[in-house]
Amino acid sequence: MLKSRDRAQTRTLDLHGAFVRRTDLSGASLRGANMTKVDATNAVFRGADFDGALLNGAILKGADLTGAKNLTLEQLSHAIIDSQTTLPAYIDRHKLGLLPIDESIKIHGQ
Amino acid sequence: MTAWVAFSELLRNVALTIAAIVGAILAWRQLSPAAVQAKSANAQAELARRAHVTELFNRAVGQLRDPNLEVRLAAIYVLREVAKDFPDLSNPVFELLQAYLRAGRIDYGDEDPPIDIREIVKMLRSRLGESDAEI
Numbered sequence: 001m002l003k004s005r006d007r008a009q010t011r012t013l014d015l016h017g018a019f020v021r022r023t024d025l026s027g028a029s030l031r032g033a034n035m036t037k038v039d040a041t042n043a044v045f046r047g048a049d050f051d052g053a054l055l056n057g058a059i060l061k062g063a064d065l066t067g068a069k070n071l072t073l074e075q076l077s078h079a080i081i082d083s084q085t086t087l088p089a090y091i092d093r094h095k096l097g098l099l100p101i102d103e104s105i106k107i108h109g110q
Numbered sequence: 111m112t113a114w115v116a117f118s119e120l121l122r123n124v125a126l127t128i129a130a131i132v133g134a135i136l137a138w139r140q141l142s143p144a145a146v147q148a149k150s151a152n153a154q155a156e157l158a159r160r161a162h163v164t165e166l167f168n169r170a171v172g173q174l175r176d177p178n179l180e181v182r183l184a185a186i187y188v189l190r191e192v193a194k195d196f197p198d199l200s201n202p203v204f205e206l207l208q209a210y211l212r213a214g215r216i217d218y219g220d221e222d223p224p225i226d227i228r229e230i231v232k233m234l235r236s237r238l239g240e241s242d243a244e245i
Contacts, residue, residue, distance in 0.1 A: 019217055020211065020227070022220075022221075023228065024235075025235055030238070041220070
């Protein structure tokens with residue numbers, strides 16, 4: 001029999017098309033989650049695990065993905081992000097056509 | 111003479127043992143219907159509890175669409191307790207809350223999410239488990 005923690009970890013989130021702006025899913029296991037076309041503008045995903053998550057058309061403008069685990073360029077290339085999106089350190093912003101966050105702040109600040 | 115005393119003691123012990131066994135059987139026969147009754151009463155109580163929870167669940171589902179925020183919030187708290195007390199209903203609650211968010215009728219613009227949405231996301235987050243990530 002599965003323990004409650006194990007049961008919890010086998011659950012996968014399906015929020016495709018949901019409107020979850022400014023919500024906080026920090027630290028959550030989003031493994032295999034369906035986040036297709038979710039509007040997660042300015043949402044917080046600090047330390048969340050995105051292993052195998054579907055991000056096609058997901059709006060992550062201004063979202064905080066600091067410390068997010070298992071996030072790939074492939075996943076992010078299908079999502080909608082902007083210069084305000086905070087990405088984990090291992091993701092090269094240039095490869096996504098984004099300026100380093102300091103420079104984009106300077107530009108937006110002008 | 112000694113042999114006679116030993117024999118009478120043996121006879122007494124055998125008689126006592128038989129009496130004890132008969133007593134135990136009679137006591138068990140007395141208790142058995144009571145035990146069956148108690149078990150049946152427990153089963154009935156569990157069924158009644160289950161029916162009550164099902165009713166709570168169904169009512170909460172209806173209240174999730176209520177225009178009044180307090181009613182929606184109360185429904186969310188009821189669902190949280192149902193999921194906590196009845197682990198077999200935990201998955202239906204999880205699915206229901208996701209379906210509610212997916213339904214597409216929620217739009218609070220660029221404001222902070224209303225408390226009912228925050229509570230739902232909090233519940234989903236806790237049920238999804240930790241990512242074990244170090245931030």
